[in-house]
Amino acid sequence: MPVTEVEGRRLKLSNLDKVLWPEYGFTKGEALHYYAQVADALLPHVRDRAASFLRFPDGVDGERFFAKNAPAGTPEWVSVADVELTRSTVHHVLVQDLPTLLWAANLAALELHVPQWKAADPGAAPAAPVRADERLADRIVFDLDPGAPATVVECCRAALLVREALRADGLDAWPKTSGSKGLHLYVPLAPASAEATSAYAKSLARRLEEEHPELILHRMARKLRPRKVFVDWSQNSRAKTTVAPYVLRAKARPTVSTPLTWDEVEACADPDELVFLPGDVTERIATHGDLLAPLLDDHFDLPDMTD
Missing domain, CATH: 3.90.920.10 (DNA primase, PRIM domain)
Structure with a gap:
C-alpha cells in the first residue's frame, strides 16, 4: 500500500x-x-x-x-x-x-x-x-431543482429572478452548479438563527412562485414539479447539508459542483454548457480563481421580517 x-x-x-x-x-x-x-x-x-x-x-x-x-x-x-x-x-x-x-x-x-x-470549538472533547x-447560520442556500422536461436552462431563468428578489431586499447571491441537474445560490450572512434564515428563504420562494407560477415552485410535492423549477429553501435547516463547491458527484460521469459567473447563468441556452468535469474546473480556477471567494468576505444582514 x-x-x-x-x-x-x-x-x-x-x-x-x-x-x-x-x-x-x-x-x-x-x-x-x-x-x-x-x-x-x-x-x-x-x-x-x-x-x-x-x-x-x-x-x-x-x-x-x-x-x-x-x-x-x-x-x-x-x-x-x-x-x-x-x-x-x-x-x-x-x-x-x-x-x-x-x-x-x-x-x-x-x-x-x-x-x-x-x-464551534473544533476538536472539542466528547464531554463537551x-x-x-445553538449554531448560527452564516449563509443561505437556495437549491434550484428542475422538474423534467425543465433543465438547468430553466434553473438559470429562475436564478436570475431569485437574485433580483434578493437584491430588492439588500442581499446578493453567488451561483454554482449542483454537479447534477440544477443550481445552488449562496447568500453570505451576518450570523442568524436557522429559524430566521429558513423563514426568510421560504418567504422569498413563496413570493416568487406567486409572481412567476409558470416557472417557479416553492412547494415540495413532486406531482407539482414537472416543467417547473423547485426553489428548495429547506436546506437552511440546521439538520440539512449541501454538496460543497468543487466537489465531485456520484453520477455517471465525474461531474463537479462548479462555481459560475452570473454572465454564464444569464447566457445559458443549452444544459451541456453548464456541465463541468475535473479538467474543466482546474482550468477555470487557473483562469478565474475562486468565483465564490466573496462568500468568505461579504456578509449581509438578514432582512427584518417582523413588519
Whole structure:
C-alpha cells in the first residue's frame, strides 16, 4: 500500500487504479489528484463545518452510503466536532486541510456535504459537544431543482429572478452548479438563527412562485414539479447539508459542483454548457480563481421580517 507524506502527515493510499466512474474510466487516483489540485479553492468553503460524506467504495454503479460519523481508524490528527442532536451525538469530521481531504477521498468519501453553519470549538472533547440547535447560520442556500422536461436552462431563468428578489431586499447571491441537474445560490450572512434564515428563504420562494407560477415552485410535492423549477429553501435547516463547491458527484460521469459567473447563468441556452468535469474546473480556477471567494468576505444582514 503506497504511503505518501502530505503537509507532514503520512497517508496510506489504496487501490489508486480502481475505476470509480466506469463510463468515463475515472479512477480513485485521478480523484485524489483532482482534489489536491483544487484544495486551495475548496477548503475555505468547508473549513470548520461539520462534514458528511457520500461514500461509494465500489464506484458510482455500486453500493453507496451516507456517512456522518468519523469512521473507525480515523487518524488522531483529523479534527472532529462532536455535534449534539436531540437523541444522539454525531462525531463529524472537520475537513480543515489537504491531508484530511485526501484521507477522506482515499476512503472513497468523494462527495462532501456541509451545513450552513460552522461548528464551534473544533476538536472539542466528547464531554463537551457542540449543540446543533445553538449554531448560527452564516449563509443561505437556495437549491434550484428542475422538474423534467425543465433543465438547468430553466434553473438559470429562475436564478436570475431569485437574485433580483434578493437584491430588492439588500442581499446578493453567488451561483454554482449542483454537479447534477440544477443550481445552488449562496447568500453570505451576518450570523442568524436557522429559524430566521429558513423563514426568510421560504418567504422569498413563496413570493416568487406567486409572481412567476409558470416557472417557479416553492412547494415540495413532486406531482407539482414537472416543467417547473423547485426553489428548495429547506436546506437552511440546521439538520440539512449541501454538496460543497468543487466537489465531485456520484453520477455517471465525474461531474463537479462548479462555481459560475452570473454572465454564464444569464447566457445559458443549452444544459451541456453548464456541465463541468475535473479538467474543466482546474482550468477555470487557473483562469478565474475562486468565483465564490466573496462568500468568505461579504456578509449581509438578514432582512427584518417582523413588519
